[in-house]
Structures are given as C-alpha cells and as structure tokens.
Amino acid sequence: MKIIDKLIAPIDKKLERFDPLWQAEHGVGGLRSRYYDKTGVAKWREWRGVKDTLFDYVSWINNILSMVQMVASAPIPVMKGFWEYRWMGSYLGTFMFIDRLFEGYRGTELRIAHMNMHGIVQSLTKKIAFGLKNDGRLGGGKDTFNIVPHDETITPLFLKGFKGLYPFPLQTLPEFIICDIDQHIEPYYIDVAESFGLPADVCSRCAAETGVALDDAFPLVGKVMLSTNMPCNASEATSMFQRRRIAKPDFPITLAMQHNEPEALPYSRQVLKDAMAFVEEHYGVKYDWDEFFKYAKLINEQNTIELEKWDYFKTPYSPLSGVAESLYRLYEWQSVNGQEPYFNKVDRKVIKIMRKAYEEKYLPFGGKTRHRAFLWGPSAVYYTDFPTWTQNCWGITIVLNMDSTMGFNMINTEDPELAMDDLTRFTEKACMRHHAVGGWDNINALWDWAKEFNCDMILFNDNIACKGMLGTHALMEEQARDLGFHFIFVEHDLQDSRTVSRQDMRNCVNNYMSVVLGEKPLDPTIVEFDDAEAY
Numbered sequence: 158m159k160i161i162d163k164l165i166a167p168i169d170k171k172l173e174r175f176d177p178l179w180q181a182e183h184g185v186g187g188l189r190s191r192y193y194d195k196t197g198v199a200k201w202r203e204w205r206g207v208k209d210t211l212f213d214y215v216s217w218i219n220n221i222l223s224m225v226q227m228v229a230s231a232p233i234p235v236m237k238g239f240w241e242y243r244w245m246g247s248y249l250g251t252f253m254f255i256d257r258l259f260e261g262y263r264g265t266e267l268r269i270a271h272m273n274m275h276g277i278v279q280s281l282t283k284k285i286a287f288g289l290k291n292d293g294r295l296g297g298g299k300d301t302f303n304i305v306p307h308d309e310t311i312t313p314l315f316l317k318g319f320k321g322l323y324p325f326p327l328q329t330l331p332e333f334i335i336c337d338i339d340q341h342i343e344p345y346y347i348d349v350a351e352s353f354g355l356p357a358d359v360c361s362r363c364a365a366e367t368g369v370a371l372d373d374a375f376p377l378v379g380k381v382m383l384s385t386n387m388p389c390n391a392s393e394a395t396s397m398f399q400r401r402r403i404a405k406p407d408f409p410i411t412l413a414m415q416h417n418e419p420e421a422l423p424y425s426r427q428v429l430k431d432a433m434a435f436v437e438e439h440y441g442v443k444y445d446w447d448e449f450f451k452y453a454k455l456i457n458e459q460n461t462i463e464l465e466k467w468d469y470f471k472t473p474y475s476p477l478s479g480v481a482e483s484l485y486r487l488y489e490w491q492s493v494n495g496q497e498p499y500f501n502k503v504d505r506k507v508i509k510i511m512r513k514a515y516e517e518k519y520l521p522f523g524g525k526t527r528h529r530a531f532l533w534g535p536s537a538v539y540y541t542d543f544p545t546w547t548q549n550c551w552g553i554t555i556v557l558n559m560d561s562t563m564g565f566n567m568i569n570t571e572d573p574e575l576a577m578d579d580l581t582r583f584t585e586k587a588c589m590r591h592h593a594v595g596g597w598d599n600i601n602a603l604w605d606w607a608k609e610f611n612c613d614m615i616l617f618n619d620n621i622a623c624k625g626m627l628g629t630h631a632l633m634e635e636q637a638r639d640l641g642f643h644f645i646f647v648e649h650d651l652q653d654s655r656t657v658s659r660q661d662m663r664n665c666v667n668n669y670m671s672v673v674l675g676e677k678p679l680d681p682t683i684v685e686f687d688d689a690e691a692y
C-alpha cells in the first residue's frame with residue numbers, strides 16, 4: 158500500500174487544485190463551486206485525490222447494482238410502482254442525496270460512511286421490491302397476506318416471533334425515509350391532507366402521513382394494521398385517519414406516555430402481549446419464542462457494538478460522526494431492528510476500523526474540527542445534509558444525534574418473561590418518543606448526553622409545529638446559559654421545507670457562529686447559497 162501511496166502522491170499534488178477543500182483553503186472556490194445555481198445538480202463529481210475518488214466511484218457503482226437488483230427481482234411491480242406512486246420517483250434522487258451527504262469526506266471517514274450507507278441502500282431496495290411485489294393495489298403476490306403492516310415508530314423486533322410472517326413498517330417507504338432524500342415530496346402530501354380540511358398548523362410528519370393515506374399511496378399489504386400512539390398525540394391522530402382510509406382490522410399499540418415511570422412497565426407490556434394475541438388471532442400463527450431469540454441476539458450484538466462506538470465518539474479520534482453515524486443508526490435501529498444480519502457484518506467491520514483509528518490517534522476531517530456538537534434533530538437535518546454542512550462550513554462535528562440514543566438495553570434471550578420486560582423497555586425508547594415526548598427527564602437528558610460525549614455545543618431543533626417541544630423552548634435556553642453550552646436553536650418545519658427553507662436553517666448556525674462567536678467559515682462558498690430547487 159505504501160508503494161501505491163508513493164506512486165500516486167505526485168498525481169494528487171498535481172491535481173490538488175481540483176479538490177474543493179483545497180480550493181476553499183486557498184480562496185479559489187469551494188464545495189458549492191461545482192453546482193448549478195439553486196439546484197443540487199453538480200457539474201462534475203468531487204475530486205478527492207486518486208484513492209478516495211476511486212473508492213467513491215466504486216461505492217457509487219455498488220449502490221447502482223443494488224438498484225439494478227431491485228428492478229431485476231420484480232421488474233413489473235417496480236414499473237407499476239413508478240406509475241402508481243409519486244414517492245417512487247423520489248428514490249431516483251438517492252445518488253444525489255448520497256453524494257451531498259459525504260461531500261468533503263476523505264480517507265477513513267469516507268470508507269465508513271459508504272459502508273454504512275450501502276447497508277441502508279441494499280436493505281431499502283429489497284424492501285421496496287418486496288413491498289411492491291406483494292402490493293394488493295398492484296395485483297398482490299404470494300406474501301401479501303403474510304405481511305404484518307405496522308406503524309413506522311413501532312419497532313418490528315417483537316413481531317419476529319411469528320415464523321413465516323413479515324413485519325412491514327407501512328410509512329417508511331412513502332414518507333419516513335423518502336422525506337430525507339427529497340425535500341419536495343412531502344409538501345405534496347401535506348397539501349392533499351390540507352385540501353381535505355386538516356388544519357395547516359399540525360406537525361408536518363403527521364400531515365404528510367395523512368396525505369399519503371388520503372392519496373391512496375400506501376402499499377396495500379397484510380390482513381390487519383398495527384397502529385400506535387407513538388411518538389405523540391399528533392401521531393395518534395394520524396393513526397386514526399389511516400385506520401379509516403386503509404379500513405383493515407386495526408390494533409392500536411398505545412404504550413404508556415410517561416414510560417420512564419416503573420409503574421408504566423406492566424401496562425405497556427400487556428399492550429404488547431395483546432398486540433401479539435391480535436396477530437395470532439388474525440393470521441393463525443403461534444408466537445415462537447425461540448424464533449424471536451434468534452433476532453434478539455442480532456440486535457443485542459448491534460447494541461453492544463454501538464455502546465463501544467460511543468466510547469470512541471467521546472474522543473477526538475472517531476472517524477464515524479455526523480450523518481454517516483446518525484442516519485445509519487436511525488435506520489438500523491428503527492427499521493432493521495435486528496432483522497437483517499447484513500447490518501451485524503457492517504458493524505463488525507466498522508468497529509474494527511474505529512479501534513484502529515483510535516490506536517493510531519487518527520484525526521478525522523483533516524483535524525479541522527473546531528466544535529463538538531450534540532444534535533437534537535429529526536428528519537429536517539437529513540434532507541438538508543445538515544451535519545455534513547456544519548462540518549464543512551464551520552468545523553462543527555456532530556458527535557451524536559438524538560436518533561442514536563434509542564433503546565440500547567439488552568434483551569434476554571432465554572426466558573420469555575424476562576424478554577418481555579426487556580422488549581417493552583426497548584420498544585418504548587423509539588424514535589421521537591424517547592427524546593421529544595414522554596416526560597421532562599427525556600428532554601432534559603440532553604445536558605448529560607452532551608457532557609458525557611465531551612461536547613461544547615448543542616444544536617437543538619426547533620420544530621415550529623411540534624407542540625410538545627415548543628413548550629420547552631425558553632426552559633432549554635435558560636438551562637443552556639446556566640450550564641455554559643453554546644446552544645443554537647435550528648428552526649425547521651420538519652418535512653415541509655416551504656415554511657423554513659434549507660438556507661433559513663443554515664442561517665441559524667451562520668448567525669451564531671459569525672455574530673456571537675466571531676468565527677470565520679472554513680468554506681465561504683457554502684455559507685449562503687440557494688439550493689431551494691434541489692431534491
């Protein structure tokens with residue numbers, strides 16, 4: 158390897174003027190220079206030096222192969238899916254999305270980022286093919302009635318005890334994931350919901366889901382629907398709209414809101430047991446604990462590795478951070494949830510690289526990190542590639558996002574009664590319930606997380622339509638002042654980029670960094686730019 162490095166060093170030197178990071182450093186351009194104005198369309202691919210550019214190309218081809226496999230495994234349903242569902246077209250933006258997410262990434266951080274991202278791409282493409290192949294709207298398939306559709310915020314792990322059945326998070330494809338890739342897709346569904354009379358000031362995630370239901374854009378699968386009150390009351394209302402429109406027998410998994418209270422456990426546990434009994438009754442399949450334990454072991458391993466990763470996150474030597482960390486953890490935990498061994502393989506490889514990086518005292522991002530931030534932010538930080546931008550523009554590394562802190566308790570893999578307790582605790586700590594609702598201590602935990610991970614800064618998302626969180630605004634500001642953190646509220650309207658644009662969100666950070674801290678950007682081309690028309 159050393160010989161190859163020596164051979165390509167003069168080529169890298171000769172071509173370094175094409176590298177946007179070098180251009181920004183020398184005041185002759187930067188990361189935004191290669192884009193057409195207002196768009197996310199680049200005129201050429203990012204030059205990262207010979208090795209990294211080649212690696213990036215290979216990863217790009219790898220992702221294309223997953224897409225090809227998706228189409229080849231179900232050509233007609235996929236074609237029909239493009240015809241039937243508006244959200245299918247948005248998946249074509251995936252490549253642009255990934256390119257943007259890893260701008261400025263080099264070396265080890267680029268390798269880990271692509272490993273994680275390919276895990277998501279290969280899983281998601283299989284899910285899309287499987288969903289469309291069995292979609293009743295498109296003619297159905299052999300597994301249409303072996304699928305158990307459930308709300309995306311209910312973790313699918315507990316359903317793995319039903320051999321031969323397939324848990325399917327219904328909103329994930331048309332809403333939960335795709336809103337991260339294409340900022341223009343959910344506003345359409347939000348408008349559909351509002352044209353049916355839904356008030357315009359509700360949470361845009363809930364409005365978008367409602368719009369998808371009213372637009373008949375959910376795949377029609379399964380015999381029943383498992384809805385939920387997770388994460389919040391706005392989401393509960395969404396479940397009701399979806400129940401009416403989808404019109405299948407429905408079991409609402411209403412877990413205790415104040416789930417940190419020990420008294421809540423027996424209640425939530427019983428609700429989960431009732432949900433299992435409901436599935437047994439409608440599908441005629443008995444719950445098999447040994448089958449469940451197989452998958453619980455996979456999630457236990459994923460969580461064990463995750464906890465080890467956290468030790469490295471606390472140091473300056475972690476090549477895994479930002480979007481490569483948080484989007485992967487969100488998908489791995491909430492959607493994969495122990496069901497796909499591929500993710501265990503990725504985790505094992507990544508942790509090895511992280512151990513080595515720590516031993517070698519590897520400083521990621523060319524040692525340009527100036528601040529370590531804890532991010533308390535949902536979907537809006539993905540379609541804006543926000544963590545990547547904070548790193549490239551201001552040297553703010555997002556050490557950990559709130560999405561990474563979901564259920565990390567281990568699950569007993571021998572005794573069904575003990576497993577049931579662990580499973581309940583684990584299920585309650587899902588996306589948004591764990592951080593935004595469910596008691597003050599969930600939100601207040603932010604300070605401990607930030608301290609424990611040696612962060613000097615907190616980026617706190619200010620979702621203008623999340624009613625619960627709006628109530629905490631002034632309290633958080635007061636505490637930040639008392640505790641001495643740099644604290645930035647990042648306004649957004651979650652899945653509706655029309656209300657608060659990407660640039661509006663970036664300006665929240667720009668203003669703090671330039672006015673309060675008086676710092677200069679690492680790359681002036683990405684301080685203020687118009688990408689309103691980008692995916």
Ligand code: SF4
Binds near residue numbers: 361362388392651
């Ligand atoms: S953003 Fe707030 S209102 Fe919307 S689903 Fe999440 S917790 Fe509920």
